[in-house]
Amino acid sequence: MSGNILIVDSVSTNRIVLKVKLSAAFYTVSQAGSLDEALDLADTRRPDLVLAAALPDASFPEVLSRLRAVPGMDMVPVVALLDQNDPATRAQRLREGAADVIGKPLSEAVLLARLRSLLRHAPRADDLGLQPAVARALGFAETPAAFAAPGRIAVMGGDAAGTQRAFLSRLARQGRHQVTTASVSRAHGLATLPQTPHVVLLVIGEAEDDPGLDLLAELRSAPATRQARIIAMIDRADAPRAAHLLDIGAHDVIGADTSADEIELRLAAQLRQQQAQAALRNQLQTGLEAAMTDPLTGLYNRRYALSQLNRMIEALPVRGGGFAVIAADLDHFKSVNDSYGHAAGDLVLTRVAGLLQSALRPGDVLARMGGEEFLILLPDCSRAAARHMAAQICRVVRETPLSLPGASAPLHVTISLGVTLAETRPGAPVPSLDGLLGQADRALYGSKSDGRDTVTFAHRPAA
Structure with missing residues (x-):
């Protein structure tokens, strides 16, 4: 797995040893012996991950x-390097915001697996194909919150004992998170979980066929839990199994002797990461919705309407039947803006959009094409049904008075x-x-010429 890693350490021997290990794993490595050098390399090299000592x-x-x-470094994982694997210092570095802590001694296999996991799971706006400046402008690269919001935590696997009990008791006393427990035997199929967890602490025994291994695969693949973060608890965090678990989907691995304080800190870090990923997905969804939505009326926009029309055309030879296309335009709308102002005109457009939506069937497509123009697509619609629907639309708009702020009487x-x-016709080409x-x-122009507030059909189905 390739990536750009920055090593920040004042001891050149430490940097060289790490560089040799990482270069052999095909990482591009930069080295800094001081803070100024580290900042300069972070700005020019844009690392994907940083290994940093005090x-x-x-x-x-x-x-x-x-x-x-x-700029561009606010979501890059920064891993703390320790000369000694002291539990108190490990917890302190996690409390200070380190994405992980690596102390000596640590096996090379586990080191590389931890780096692969961090690089694979870190929330990154550039995974969306956005340039850093664009991502920041759209809110895709906000600095993560210092503290995780309350979340749902599931402890699964063997019966809670020792450190687990202390950890669960501590969380219960705090009352910040919703904590549930389940054994593997009772949790098969995740059926016993009352809600989808944000983070799972998965206890895996030493046996090669421990059911926790299958549960890890299930958690990572099930639609309900594939976005959850998973911390695997095993006998020793530096054992060969740790590297395997990280590579098959665990986001973090801890030893059974890990202190309750460190477990809580690691859990909070994973919860922050899960919330950051969820925020990215929500922002992406919001951006996609904005790309196909008219900001004034909330209807679909021209781009979406034309893409849907293209799909309906492509499906016509396969599905048969037919559909209707209606071009709609408010009558004398310029006079509304001239008489009442553009704010009132926007209000009229919004309310008419609601009237049109209420007159349509589920599955019909309504879009604002621009100005006071709308496009309506009626799937699986005959000529008689289209005529009835069009007449109903005219009637609903005509008969509904619109109240405007400051107006002495409702507007019609x-x-x-x-x-x-x-329509599909034998020997006829598919319409474009x-x-x-x-x-x-052209049919709409006919309605305008005939006095408005009316419906005109094209002379024959479009081809």
Whole structure:
């Protein structure tokens, strides 16, 4: 797995040893012996991950905060390097915000597996194909919160004992998180979990056929839990099994002798990561919705409507039947803006959009094409059904008074419609998008010429 890693350590021997190990694993490695050098390399090399020790000229928290202040570095994992694997210092580094802590001695296999896991699971805006500046402008690269919001935690596997009991008791006393427990035998199929967990602490025994291994695969593949973060608890965190678990999907691995304090900190870190990933997905969903939604009316926009029309055309030879395309335009809308102002005109457009939506069937497509123009697509619709629907739309708009702020009386508006049908006919070509839109537009012009507030059908189905 390739990646760009920055090593920050004032001891050159430490840097060289790490570089040899990482270069042999095909990572691109940069080295910094001071904070200024680290900041310069972070800005120019844009590493995917940082391995950082405390420096003579800067504590680890200062190294971390200064690195995160570099543009594009706010979501890059920073792993703390320790000369000694002291439990208190490990917990302190996690409390200060390290993505992980690596102390000596640690097997090379586990080291590389931890780095692979961090690189694979870190929430990254550039995975969405966004440039850093664009991602920041759209809110895809916000600095993670210092503390995880309350979440749902599931402890699964063997019966709770020792450190687990202390950990669960501590969480229960705090009351911040919703904690559930389940054994593997009772949790098969995840059926006993009352809600989808955000983080799973999965206890795996020493046996080669421990059922926790199968449960890890199930957790990573099941739709309900594939977004959950998984911490595997095994006998020793530096054992060969740790590397295997990290490579098959665990987000973190801890030893059974890990202190309750460190477990809680690691769990909080995974919960933050899960929440950051969820935020990225939500922001992406919001962006996708914005890309196909008209911001004023909340209807679909032109881009979405044309893509849907293309799909309906492509499906026509397969599904048969037919569909209707309706071009709609509010009558005399310029006079509304001139008489009441553009704010009132926007309000009229919004309310008419609601009226149109209420008149349509589930599955029909309504879009604002621009200005006071709308496009309506009616799947599986005959000529008689399209005629009935169009007449109903005209009637609903005509008969619904619209109250405007500051107006002495309700406003009445009307709408004109042009309708064309796309139908499968023996020997006839499949209609084109431009042909259908042109037919509907010409029919709409006919309605405008005939006095408005009316419906005109194209002379024949579009081809």
